[in-house]
Amino acid sequence: MEVQMETNIHGGGDGNGSFMARCRQPLCSALDRLRSSGVGFAGKLAKIARDDPRRVAHSVKVGLALTLVSVLYYVTPLFNGFGVSTLWAVLTVVVVMEYTVGGTLSKGLNRAFATLVAGFIAVGAHQVANRCGEKGEPILLAVFVFLLASAATFSRFIPEVKARYDYGVTIFILTFSLVAVSSYRVEDLTKLAHQRFSTIVVGVFICLCTTIFVFPVWAGEDLHKLAAGNLDKLAEFLEGIESECFGENAASENLENKAFLQVYKSVLNSKASEDSLCNFAKWEPGHGKFSFRHPWSQYQKLGALCRQCASSMEALASYVTTLTKSQYPEANPELCLKVRTTCGEMSSHSAKALSELSSAIRTMTIPSPTNNHMSAAIKAANSLRSELSEDEDLLQVMHVAVIASLLSDLVTQIKKITESVDNLARLACFKNPEKTQKDVIIGIKS
Amino acid sequence: MEVQMETNIHGGGDGNGSFMARCRQPLCSALDRLRSSGVGFAGKLAKIARDDPRRVAHSVKVGLALTLVSVLYYVTPLFNGFGVSTLWAVLTVVVVMEYTVGGTLSKGLNRAFATLVAGFIAVGAHQVANRCGEKGEPILLAVFVFLLASAATFSRFIPEVKARYDYGVTIFILTFSLVAVSSYRVEDLTKLAHQRFSTIVVGVFICLCTTIFVFPVWAGEDLHKLAAGNLDKLAEFLEGIESECFGENAASENLENKAFLQVYKSVLNSKASEDSLCNFAKWEPGHGKFSFRHPWSQYQKLGALCRQCASSMEALASYVTTLTKSQYPEANPELCLKVRTTCGEMSSHSAKALSELSSAIRTMTIPSPTNNHMSAAIKAANSLRSELSEDEDLLQVMHVAVIASLLSDLVTQIKKITESVDNLARLACFKNPEKTQKDVIIGIKS
Numbered sequence: 001m002e003v004q005m006e007t008n009i010h011g012g013g014d015g016n017g018s019f020m021a022r023c024r025q026p027l028c029s030a031l032d033r034l035r036s037s038g039v040g041f042a043g044k045l046a047k048i049a050r051d052d053p054r055r056v057a058h059s060v061k062v063g064l065a066l067t068l069v070s071v072l073y074y075v076t077p078l079f080n081g082f083g084v085s086t087l088w089a090v091l092t093v094v095v096v097m098e099y100t101v102g103g104t105l106s107k108g109l110n111r112a113f114a115t116l117v118a119g120f121i122a123v124g125a126h127q128v129a130n131r132c133g134e135k136g137e138p139i140l141l142a143v144f145v146f147l148l149a150s151a152a153t154f155s156r157f158i159p160e161v162k163a164r165y166d167y168g169v170t171i172f173i174l175t176f177s178l179v180a181v182s183s184y185r186v187e188d189l190t191k192l193a194h195q196r197f198s199t200i201v202v203g204v205f206i207c208l209c210t211t212i213f214v215f216p217v218w219a220g221e222d223l224h225k226l227a228a229g230n231l232d233k234l235a236e237f238l239e240g241i242e243s244e245c246f247g248e249n250a251a252s253e254n255l256e257n258k259a260f261l262q263v264y265k266s267v268l269n270s271k272a273s274e275d276s277l278c279n280f281a282k283w284e285p286g287h288g289k290f291s292f293r294h295p296w297s298q299y300q301k302l303g304a305l306c307r308q309c310a311s312s313m314e315a316l317a318s319y320v321t322t323l324t325k326s327q328y329p330e331a332n333p334e335l336c337l338k339v340r341t342t343c344g345e346m347s348s349h350s351a352k353a354l355s356e357l358s359s360a361i362r363t364m365t366i367p368s369p370t371n372n373h374m375s376a377a378i379k380a381a382n383s384l385r386s387e388l389s390e391d392e393d394l395l396q397v398m399h400v401a402v403i404a405s406l407l408s409d410l411v412t413q414i415k416k417i418t419e420s421v422d423n424l425a426r427l428a429c430f431k432n433p434e435k436t437q438k439d440v441i442i443g444i445k446s
Numbered sequence: 447m448e449v450q451m452e453t454n455i456h457g458g459g460d461g462n463g464s465f466m467a468r469c470r471q472p473l474c475s476a477l478d479r480l481r482s483s484g485v486g487f488a489g490k491l492a493k494i495a496r497d498d499p500r501r502v503a504h505s506v507k508v509g510l511a512l513t514l515v516s517v518l519y520y521v522t523p524l525f526n527g528f529g530v531s532t533l534w535a536v537l538t539v540v541v542v543m544e545y546t547v548g549g550t551l552s553k554g555l556n557r558a559f560a561t562l563v564a565g566f567i568a569v570g571a572h573q574v575a576n577r578c579g580e581k582g583e584p585i586l587l588a589v590f591v592f593l594l595a596s597a598a599t600f601s602r603f604i605p606e607v608k609a610r611y612d613y614g615v616t617i618f619i620l621t622f623s624l625v626a627v628s629s630y631r632v633e634d635l636t637k638l639a640h641q642r643f644s645t646i647v648v649g650v651f652i653c654l655c656t657t658i659f660v661f662p663v664w665a666g667e668d669l670h671k672l673a674a675g676n677l678d679k680l681a682e683f684l685e686g687i688e689s690e691c692f693g694e695n696a697a698s699e700n701l702e703n704k705a706f707l708q709v710y711k712s713v714l715n716s717k718a719s720e721d722s723l724c725n726f727a728k729w730e731p732g733h734g735k736f737s738f739r740h741p742w743s744q745y746q747k748l749g750a751l752c753r754q755c756a757s758s759m760e761a762l763a764s765y766v767t768t769l770t771k772s773q774y775p776e777a778n779p780e781l782c783l784k785v786r787t788t789c790g791e792m793s794s795h796s797a798k799a800l801s802e803l804s805s806a807i808r809t810m811t812i813p814s815p816t817n818n819h820m821s822a823a824i825k826a827a828n829s830l831r832s833e834l835s836e837d838e839d840l841l842q843v844m845h846v847a848v849i850a851s852l853l854s855d856l857v858t859q860i861k862k863i864t865e866s867v868d869n870l871a872r873l874a875c876f877k878n879p880e881k882t883q884k885d886v887i888i889g890i891k892s
Contacts, residue, residue: 048603055603062619063596067588070627074584087624094620138520142513149540150509157494157501173512174540178533181516231863238856245849268757272718295873302866309859311714314754315761316852319845336842339850346853350860357867365879366871367864374864381854396782399765403691404785405848406762407792408827410684413755414796417677418813418820420748421803425812427741433811 057215062097065210069093069203085195092203097211101287102219102280104211108204109283110168115200118172119193121148122179126189141180149173163279219280220290224361226274227299230267230306231358237264237313238351245320246344261317267310274303289364318409342384349377503661508543511656515539515649531641538649543657547733548665548726550657554650555729556614561646564618565639567594568625572635587626595619609725665726666736670807672723673745676716676752677804679709683759684797691766692790707763713756720749735810764855788830795823 049056073086096111098104129140152173155161161169175196183189211217240260255261278296286292353373360367424430495502519532542557544550575586598619601607607615621642629635657663686706701707724742732738799819806813870876 044604045600049600055600059596059600062599063592066595066619066623067592070588070591070623073627074588074630087628090623090627091620094616094623142516142520145516146509146513149512150505153508154491154495154501154505158490170540173508174537177512177516177536177540181519181536182533184520234860241853268753269717271715290874295870298866298870298873302863302870305859305863305866307714308760309856309863311757311760312764312852312856312859314757316849316856318758319849319852336846339846343846343850343853346857350857353860353864357864360871360876361867364874364876366876367867368879369868371864374861377857378861381857384850384854399851400782400785400789402848402851403762403765404789404830405845406758406765407687407789408830410755410758410762411792411796411823411827413751413758414680414799415820415824417748417751417755418799418803418817420744420751421807421813422815424741424744424748425806427744428736428810430806430810430812433814 054215054217058099058217061210061214064214065093065097065206066090068206068210072202085192085199087199088196089199089203089206092200093207096204096207098280100217100219100222100277100280101211102277102282102284104207105283106164106280107167108207110165111171112197112201112204114168114171115175115197118175119179119197122176122183123189123193125176125180126183129183138184141184145177145180148176152176164282216287218284218287218290219277220284220294220296221288223274223277223281223296223299224290226270226277227302227306228358228361230270230303231354231361233263233267234306234309234313235351235354235358236260237317238347238354241316241320242344242347242351246340246347255320261320264310264313264317267306268314270303271307274300315406315409319405338387339384342380342387345380346377346384349373349380353377500661500663504545504663507656507660510660511539511543511652512536514652514656518648531638531645533645534642535645535649535652538646539653542650542653544726546663546665546668546723546726547657548723548728548730550653551729552610552726553613554653556611557617558643558647558650560614560617561621561643564621565625565643568622568629569635569639571622571626572629575629584630587630591623591626594622598622610728662733664730664733664736665723666730666740666742667734669720669723669727669742669745670736672716672720673748673752674804674807676713676749677800677807679713680752680755680759681797681800681804682706683710683763684793684800687762687766688790688793688797692786692793701766707766710756710759710763713752714760716749717753720746761852761855765851784833785830788826788833791826792823792830795819795826799823 069089072089092108092111096104096107098107125141125144129137129144132140152169156166156169179189179193182192186192237260240258240263244255244258244260278300281294281296284290284292286294350373353371356371356373357367515535518535538554538557542550542553544553571587571590575583575590578586598615602612602615625635625639625642628638632638683706686704686709690701690704690706724746727740727742730736730738732740796819799817802817802819803813
C-alpha cells in the first residue's frame, strides 16, 4: 500500500497509479543498470584518455583535418577547380591520418607515389587498349587489370615490400583498376587523373600539416621511450628479487603475488609494437634530439636482447616463488650464506647497471665506459664461480642440477599444456579415438 | 689484340671496333650483374610461392575478383543502374580482399555495416543542417563532421573496438564525411546513398564469393595448424636434447650450432600472428571440421602456455650448449649418471607426450586420458626429486645453485645489453656527460 500511495503522490494521483507502480520497479532497476553501465563506460573512456592524453589530441586532430578538407568543398572557387574529385581529398584524409607522424608520412607518401605510378601505367594501358577497337578494348583492359592486380598482390608476400610498401601496393592496384576501368567511358582521362592526383596530394598535405604541427606524436620518440622503459622494467624485477629474496628484510612468505614478478611480462610481448614503431620512425624527418638517419634498427637489436633477458627472468621467477627465507640456511649454512650474499650483490648491481643504461638512453648521454655497477655484478658472478670451482665436485654437480631442475620445471609446464589441450578437446567436441578391437570386445562382454 | 680481333669478328669488323671493345667489358659485367640479380630475385619469388602455394592462388583470386567487378562497369545495362558509383565496387574489392576468409568477412561486414549506419546518420545530419539556411548549412555540417570524426577516432583507442571493429570505424568516419560533405551540393542524396551502398554490397559479395569458393584459406584452419606446429617444435627441441645430451650417442662437441636449439624461437614470436588469426577465425562460418562456435580463444591460452614453455627452453638452451659429455661424469659419478638418465627420460617422454598432443589436435581426436608418456615424464621428475630429497642437504643446495646460476646467466645477458646500448650511443652520437669540475682541472693541468 505504501508503494501505491507514494506512486499516487508522485504520479499525480491519476487512475493509472497501480499500473505505474507495477511498472516502476523494473523500469527503475533497468534505468539504474543502464546508468551504472554508462558510468562504467565513461570511467573506462576517462581512463583511456588519462593514460595517454595524446589520444584525445589525436582525435581532435582527425576532426580538424577533416573539417579543413571539407572547407575545400564548401568554398566554391576551390570546388570549381577540383570538381567531384574533392571527395578523394576527404577519403585520403580519413585513411592516411595515423597516430604517429611516421605512420602518416609512410601512408601518405605511399599513397601519393603509388597513385602517380599507377596513373601513368593505367593511361599507357588505355592507349594500347584503345587501338584494339570497340570490342577489343574492354577485353584487353580486363586482362591488364587481372595481370597487374595478380602480380602486385603477389609482391605483397615479399617480406621487404610487406614491411614498408604494403599500403602503397594496395593503392597501386586500386588506382590502376579505377583509372583503367573508368578509361572505358571517361573522355578526358588525363584531366581526371590530374584532378585525382592533385586532390590526393592536397589530402596528404593537410594530414601532414596537422600531424606535424599540432601536438605531433613521433614514433621515434615513442620507440626511444619504449627502449628505456623496458630497461627500467628489467631493473625493477632485479631490485624486487634483491630486496624480497636476498635483502636484509627478505620476507619469508610466498612471493607468488608480488608485483615485481609480473613486470618483465610486458617486455616479453613488446616485439610487435617495437617493430611497427621502428618501421614508422624510419619515415620520420629529424625532430628534437633525433636526426633523420638515427640508427633506429639498433633499438630492435636492443629489444631482442631485453626480451631474451626477460625470458631468463621468467625461468628465474618460477624458482624464487618457492624460495623462502626459512628454507635454506639449514643445510650447508656457510656455503648457502655465501651464495645468498653473492646473489644479492649480483641482482642489486645488475639492477643499478640497467637503471644507469636506461637513464643514459633517456638523457641521450654516453653511458660511462666504466659502468661501476656492471663490473661489480660481473665480479660477483666471477667470485661465485671461482668460489665454487675450488670445490670441483660441487661446480659440476651444480651444472647438472640446474639442467635437471629446468627440465623438471619443463615437465610441469608440459603438464599444463596437456590440460589445456584436454580443455580444447572438450570444448571443441573432438571425436573419440577409434575403438580398438579389444575395446569393442570388452564393451560387448560388459 | 686478341680482344680487338674477337670484337671485330663479332662486331662485323666496322670502324667502331676499338670503341666497342672498350665499352663491351663494363657493359657485359653490368648485364651480368643485372642478370644475376634478376635470377636471384626470381629465385626468391619462386621460394615464396613454393613455401605456400596458396599465395599464388590468392594473387590470382584478387585478379579474378577485380576482373569480375570491372565487368559490372563494361556491361552497359548494369552500368546504367549503378552510375558512376560502380567505382565504389572496385574500391571495395581492392581494400576488402584479404588472404583469409575471416579477414575478408571481417573487413567486408565492417564496411557494409559501417556504411549503412554512417549513411543514415549523415542523411539525418543533412536534414538538420538544411533548416539552417544557406549560410548556416556548411558551418553546421563542418561542426557535425568535426564532432563525429573526433568521437569515432577516440573510440578506436578502446581495446575491444580496436580488436574487432577498427576498420568499421574508419569506414564510418569516411562515409559520414563523404555523404555529409556531398549533401551540400548533391540534389538527390538518398539516391546517391542508395547507389553507393548497393555497389559496396556488390563489391563485398564478389569478394566473399571469390574467397570462399575459390581455394579458400581459412584463418581457423591456419590457427589450428599453428597450434599443432608449435607443439611439434617444442617436442623437436626436447628430442634434440635427449639424443644430443643424454642419449647413447650423445656428442661431445659444442652444441651451439645445432638446429634443434633454434627451433623454439619461432614459438616465442608466434603471438602476433596467433592473435590476428584468432580474431579472423571468430568471423568465419563453420567449415570442414570446425563449427561456427569453435572455441578459438582456447588456442590463445594454449599458445601462451607454449610460449612460456619456449621461454624455459631458452634458459635451458644456454646451459646445454656448455654441457659436454666428457665434462661431468668425473665428479660424483654415481649421482651424475643417475641424474643424467633421469634427464634423458624426462626429455624423451615429454617430447613424446607433446607429439601425441600435437597429433591429437591434428586429427581432432580426444588425447588419451592416461597419456602414458606424460605420466612417465612426471614419474621421472618425481623420482629425481625423491632421490635427491633423501639427501636433504643436496636438494637445498641445488635449489640455491639453480637460482645463483640463473642470476649469473642474467649478468652475462645484461653485459650484452650494455654493449648494445654502447653501440647505440656511438651510432646515434649521444652527447658526453657534462664534465665535472675535477675533469676540467685535470684537463687544464695536463
